[in-house]
Amino acid sequence: MKPPLTQLGHRMSRLTGVRAIMKDIIETLSDAEVEWINLSAGNPVILPEVEQMWRQYGRELLEEPQFGEVVCRYGSSQGYEPLIEAIADTFNTLYGWNLTRRHVLITPGSQSLYFFAANCFGGVSPAGHSQSILLPLSPDYTGYNGACLDPSVLQALQPNIDRLGPHRFKYCPDFDRLQVDDTIGAILFSRPCNPSGNVIATADVERLALVAAQHNIPVLVDSAYAPPFPNLAFTDMDLVWGDNIIHCLSLSKAGLPGERIGIAIAQPELLHPLECFLANAAIHSSRFGQAIAAKAIASGELAQLSKTVIQPHYRHKFERLEAAFDRDMPDDIPWALHAGEGAIFAWLWLEDLPVSDVELYEAIKQEGVILVPGQSFFPGLQEDWVHKRQCLRISLTATVEEIERGVTAIAKVVERTYNKPAFAMAAK
């Protein structure tokens, strides 16, 4: 039976952006004949020290009377009180923020936080005009697309490209393109950025927040990779705080993706509509994960392991990947890696690429290497910018040895593609 879906039902059933390509990737990887090098994954590595910490706090909770209260009772929509306290205390201690318990909201994963926010702030205004969610620097996280009930509310800006050397570059917000008025409902960006590893400069974040504040617009800073956990910043970065900032955390890269914990830190009046939406749509976030997170955060151990285990693991892999590219890629081809400032991906730009990113992805697949073509990572960018079809996202979740072999294969296909594009195509 094919049920009668609403317009929204049809929209939310679609496979957009990276989900469409993920379907191809999953089908490809399930071909057991080939031993794939998988550089596509967003699923973080299980690091033994981190798993052990979560297991230890889990065991502790299982022996406490509190366990019954945690899992056998409904909780508050705002979140589990000890976790809220641990978050407020940690940010007050580390960064001198003056958070009370009312400044924290726990959501069932940060994706759902963006879902609530994208639709509370983006869509049709009470006066009937359209309010956009502005992504001030494209590329950015592809999941923002699915978070919008009406994806046309996403409006992304093309960045400036800062060339840091012959084979290195960095995106920067193009303030000449930034026009903020009451057609914007909120500003949103990830920092560090999935997919590019970019960390928008502190001064630029402050400037964005200021412009937004002048128009009474909230700024969501997706800090899924930021300090203090998982602390996947490979460059010094300051967190920016202000009355119109919604600082958004996730524990997914801090070893707890299975438990779906998102955290919003903001002025209570910004959190109120999100909490109500959460209560109506899901009652509250699940509590076992919240309870062990409260322990790991309150003790300081999560921040500690983030610094000493999680960050070095990915930073080391990025360095090895960078060295492999410098070694294997032909110098006379205009390839460039984005500055590795954070997150768990490398981002490769191939200027003047003679084929599209998807065609290149297919050719690289022929060499047994799976990565993600870049064009999915420009949600909300309407312009037909050729750069959108010149990038690849390479995951740092594979082993160093796999990454190095993968880069060798990528280099081989890239070289062939620039020199004999027709040949590269025929390999499909």
Added chain:
Amino acid sequence: MKPPLTQLGHRMSRLTGVRAIMKDIIETLSDAEVEWINLSAGNPVILPEVEQMWRQYGRELLEEPQFGEVVCRYGSSQGYEPLIEAIADTFNTLYGWNLTRRHVLITPGSQSLYFFAANCFGGVSPAGHSQSILLPLSPDYTGYNGACLDPSVLQALQPNIDRLGPHRFKYCPDFDRLQVDDTIGAILFSRPCNPSGNVIATADVERLALVAAQHNIPVLVDSAYAPPFPNLAFTDMDLVWGDNIIHCLSLSKAGLPGERIGIAIAQPELLHPLECFLANAAIHSSRFGQAIAAKAIASGELAQLSKTVIQPHYRHKFERLEAAFDRDMPDDIPWALHAGEGAIFAWLWLEDLPVSDVELYEAIKQEGVILVPGQSFFPGLQEDWVHKRQCLRISLTATVEEIERGVTAIAKVVERTYNKPAFAMAAK
């Protein structure tokens, strides 16, 4: 700062139905001067045997290598594979359904299941007309209201009232009012019913499903209180299965509300849009709860404890409440309890009540007893039916002794109200 909310943001921020009254209840209960008898709660009792079972399976999981895969990795949007298997096997064994793994979807609580379904099936159709979610028997679960992005899609039908005795009654669907056509996107009801404890007769469910099937419309059966778990049916009831039925379970009344586990069982093409919506809005459900639920369901222990511990606990309380009403309430007042066929509430109808249900709630509060006025439990029922203001919901989560003292207080206020309504009002 007051952020610029969208129309949807304003709607989802509202406190509707029972949430408005819950605010008053929470504020009232926080008055520590009074020792309240709380007959308002929806938070189930922690039963020691049930808590012990969840703790045992939690400990087991904590000692298994699998724990890392469960909490330290992203999972599939459809749900945790062993839980999906346990559900399919259990329903095939107990009821002879021919479920495969593709017939099961796990959601972050059943509230979110209704949220996804209410908006995939209710709202604006591709052709631009409005599709309703039809509640064929009002009163029903107040949370359906919050689940709808546009609450005006809810359309509820006034029931027939079957008088079972001088002080007993039962709601039945009024098929004369039932008109199904393409303005209906789905049919939805709880069975057993929160708030009334009603179990719609099997033949009536089959008739509803048949009429719906003729119009290609899915029927969501909210089985949050049904067998095989939590098995809070105090009367024999058959589960009804069919190609257009989405059978919806919850583990919240089976001792796991904190972990937010909803389960949909249906044909894969009915689940597909819900799974996509879930993936876009929340990625997947949290996994610790799913993993211990897989163990408790696969072993048969959850079904067993539901039958031997959970069901008798509430059934006994309902019997004591019923006896207390028969003992304490004046026979010459037209009070009537709904047949106690299941769930964790009693539902009192006071025909010809001289004041409103909210006024009566306020008067009963003066006696130190908190319950919930009935008018919140008619979501989608537009008609100004006087019955909507003549009912009270009484929770069975208090102790027997509290329930009995509560009934005595209720009887006292009710008697005074019918005899001297002005006096009852003055007590406010």
